Amino acid sequence: MGMMSNNMRIGGLASGMDIDSLVNDLMKAERIPLDKMKQDQTWLTWQRDAYREINTKLSEFQNMFMDMKLSHAYQSKTTISSQEGAVTAIATNGAQEGTYSIEVTELASKAMNVSQQGISDGDTKIDPDAVLETQSFKNAPQSGTLEFSTFDENGNETVHSVNVDVTQDSLNDVLNRISENSDGEVRAFYDANSDKVFLERTKSGDFNTDESRYLGSEIGFDGQTNSSFLTDTLQIKNGTYNNQSGQWEPNEVGGTNAEFNYNGLQLESFTNEYTLNDVNFKLTNTTEGTAFIDVSNDKNATVDKITEFVDKYNEIIETITEKTSEERHRDYPPLTDAQKEEMTEREIELWEEKAVSGVLRNDNILQSGLSDMRSAWYETVDTGNEDYNRLADLGITTSSNYRDNGKLVFNEGKFREAIENNPDAVRNLLSNSSDGDDRGLINRVEDSLKNTMDFVSEKAGTELRTEQQYSMGRELISMEKQISEFERRLQQVESRYWDQFTQMEKAIQQMNQQSAYLMQQFGGGQ
Known part of the structure; x- marks a missing residue:
């Protein structure tokens, strides 16, 4: 029993007929075109997905072209x-x-300078993360500006300044600022074990070749610069006076x-x-x-690349040939939901294996794409060297077995000979971006591959395209509308059937009542 159009559905009480079954059977017949529409929609979805799978494989192949077009592929x-x-x-x-x-x-070595002695006063070492004025240094730090110099490759001096505030900064704050304010040219760090600070150039080399400037040091400072924080508090001296020679000698090491x-x-x-x-x-x-x-x-690197490329191309041929020659089983259309309900998962799987077969059988886009790629390999290239102007000159030929559908056969010995004799000619034959007769074979194959991929994308779209943006998508939208409209019509048809049977039931009921009344009358008259 159900309700429709606010009318009570009468299920054959008067007629004795199974109206429910009758309507269901009638609707099964009415639904046949809908099942066909849904099967067509499923088939088109399968086709679209199969196209996209092929395009994914073509895209993987295309990724190899960049490597094959670079000159180092032939002259490693x-x-x-x-x-x-x-x-x-x-x-x-x-x-x-x-x-x-x-x-x-x-x-070459990096220049480094280090504290001449421990910087802490007494046995308790300073805390490099605590505010400076709270710590016991041998020589208490003073607020102010700390200056030091570095030199570039031409010996030009750059002065770097660091502000020190003993009431706010910790030692590590100052050391970090030395690196920041020198644009990373100098690195400074405190080593707690030795209680010393290390100043280090981050680049190796002897940039300050003038010994009259800071004794030729790479990190320049002395008594004439604002460097008391370095010389007094951190005990890092630019030089030491040698009493014997009467000369100042640099303390900095490295910088060679x-x-x-x-x-x-x-x-x-x-x-x-x-x-x-x-x-x-x-x-x-x-x-x-x-x-x-x-x-x-390095011949091996080139041979490996070519082998990998040829194998991938042959894999593409195999995939497309298999898909375009796959048998179509017309006796196995896509299953309807009702059919699936009556089958086991294994039965569904086996059925759909046959049903999906042949979705790209004799597909024109893929067959002509394959044909174009094959043709591109056979073309002659003007390399300027008659010994190397066709693919066969490199030991790469087409399989003589017609079942291989144009797979390439690679003669490694002949290819090695070619790459040893004339790597430039090999490269020109395979890879040249020119648009003339000297365009490389790989460039030509890539052209045809790209055309095929564009055609497939235009027809079957990609994950990134909306259904409106490719032809199969627009077809699927149209099918969806037809299915929705047909389902609305089916609801109307089912309502009509129920209305008709309900009218019939009412008429029979009325006749039964009249008949019973007449029988009563006749019976009463005897």
Whole structure:
């Protein structure tokens, strides 16, 4: 029993008919077009998702193109050092193959100065986080300005100022400010064990080569500058007077340049790195005599990259071929909700395996995309070298097995020979962003791949697009509207059926009443 249009539904009490079942059966027939619409909607959703899966795979493949287009992919260099504990090297693409000799006599070091003695007064050490005036220093600090200098690579002096307020600042506040106000050029820290403060240049090298300035120190201060906080309170002296020589000698240590001999040329560097002829040398120790660096082309890195690229391309071919030739089982349409209710999960799974098969069968976008990519590989490139103007010249050919659908076969031996003989020609053949006849094969394949991906996105969208922004999405919106309208019509049809049966029941009831009345009359007349 149910209510509709405020009319009582009469379920066959008068006629003896099962009106509920009758209406349900009639509605099943009415609902057949709706089931078909929903199945079409499911099929289209499956198709869209299958397209997107393909596009994800194509996108993974596309990510490999950037690596393949860079020149270092074809000219990777490897280096071997005869004294790895003292000097190593990284060679960039421009580096010439050969042996480089280097003798390191001194490493670059950072300048450092330290308190000449403990700064605390007595056995109780100061607390570097407490306000200065509350602590017992050998020489009590005074509020004011602390000044010190650093030098750049050209020997130019920069004076840095730090304000000290003994009523508010702690020692660590002042030390942190030394770093901040020098833009990180100087680092300062207190070591509680030794009760000393360390001042350190953060860069290695000898920048102050003028010994008349602060005795040639890299962190410059003396009696002529506002530096009593450093010299008195922190006991950091710029120099010590040598009575024997009658000279001031710097207390600062380090601040040296790296000194080395490169292929017979004497050189210096502020740091322990130096780049010459596209070889970047890293110095970690002085050498024992001369060290030798061998630079050669690293064929393995290039071969590995090409192998990985070819494998991914073949995987793409396999996926698209499989999807476009998959069998379509028309006897297994998508299941309706009612059908699913009558099936086990395993039955549903097995059914849908067959139902979803063939969603991209003979798909024109994917088949023509594959065809375009295959064609791009076969084209001739004007490399300026007739020995290397087709893919086959690099030992990369198309499989002769027609079932492989144009997969590539990689002859590693032939490719190694090509990369050894002429790495530039190999690179020009595979990668060149020019738009003319000399455009590289990988660039051409990427063009066709991008076109295919754009077509797929236009049709099936992406996670980021709304349904309005791709054709299948607009179709799904339209289907949803049709389904909603049809469901509204079904409700009206069901109401109409119930109205009709209710009228029939009322008529039968009326006839039964009249019949009973007549029978009564006749019976009464006897």
